[in-house]
Amino acid sequence: MIKEIYLFNPENDMALANFTPYYKAPTEIIQMSKDLSVLPAWYAPQGSMIKLDSLSQADLLKEQCPFPELIPQVEWSDSWDNVPYRPWGWNPSLLHALQMAGISSQYLLSNEQMEKLRFLSGRQRCVEVLESFSSMNHLCGQATICNSITQVKELVSSIGECILKAPWSGSGRGLVRISPTNWTPSVEGWLARTLRVQKEIMVEPLYNKEKDFAMEFYAEGGNIHFVGYSLFETDSHGNYKTNILLSDARIEEVLLRNIPSPVLQDTCLILEKKLSEILGKDYQGYLGVDMMICQSPDGYSLHPCVEINLRMNMGIVSHIIFERYIQPQAHGKYLIEYYPSNGAALEMHHYLQITHPAHLHNKKLAKGYFSLTPVLQDTHYHAFLLLD
Secondary structure (H helix, E strand, C coil), X not given: CCCCEXXXXXXXXXXXXXXXXXXXXXXXXXXXXXXXXXHHHXXXXXXXXXXXXXXXXXXXXXXXXXXXXXXXXXXXXXXXXCCCEEECCCCHHHHHHHHHCXXXXXXXXXXXXXXXXXXXXXXXXXXXXXXXXXCCCCECCCCEEECCHHHXXXXXXXXXXXXXXCCCCCXXXXXXXXXXXXXXXXXXXXXXXXXXXXXCEEEEECCCXXXXXXXXXXXXCCEEEEEEEEXXXXXXXXXXXXXXXXXXXXXXXXXXXXXXXXXXXXXXXXHHHHHHHHHCCCCCEEEEEEEEEEEECCEEEEEEEEEEECCCCHHHHHHHHHHHHECCCCCEEEEEEECCCCCHHHHHHHHHHHHCCCEEECCEEEEEEEECCXXXXXXXXXXXXXXX
């Protein structure tokens, strides 16, 4: 059996939005890709290959890990091996890079498959999914596709405070909060540019969010099956901050404080059916559906489809890490932190080692700080666990 090579390419969403083979990622995203290139080792199946920026990163990971028995049993590569690839996500820029590296076309998406993937990854698919929930109670969630500034203005005027979303953009990007009272020339300029390039804009009401979470799925052979939950936090701009590390059973307990159990169960079943219809056999792999629990004068309601992430995502990563490496009773956070200055990540690494020493119980992490990616003087992005 041919081994698959796993690759972390965090620029994927922006590259898919740009949709050109010659897309160049921003400097900070290139830095993230380099600093976190060992991350797939923690979620890839045993025996997989992991594409690294440098093999020294694997050596450093082993040196810095306090528990050698937890190091993933994978192979490391710093070359473009001619094998099937499992990237964070597929986009024309990655496809072009692999083609230029001489990777066989049998291991790559065709241009037709790439076009189909972009279509399926657009935020417009959320509208199709939300239509499947029209008869359910305890739900909120509304999204409208517009193709002109006039349409957008009319909707904002009738709804009030809204979120405008570009159909394709990076996670937490391409979003603009707007209301009839703060419509500005800069907003109209952004709208005009987005419509010129992407042809459409999503308009959604602003909800009073209580919690962010996701249902994670796996697509294979035209079928979708539920993998588990992820409970996460975002900043005020919608950018991902951290995943809460809890078992699926305990995450469900948290959700059931606000949402009835049948609503969660029915939502999962409807998503499995609808996503199977939409995706067919055109997508294989992990995907996540971001959701919100929202507060209203009448109580709590569930928004069942805020975003569909048709790629690997941090929620699935944290879910797999919890299942493989963490004691079922433990809880804590999975974090990706950014440090703007040289030495800051290394200093924090040493501080956390001293103040939150890691402990194992039955060969799994039970408490403390555990680094998932190596840390050097010039590291700016760092992935780690912090268990209470």
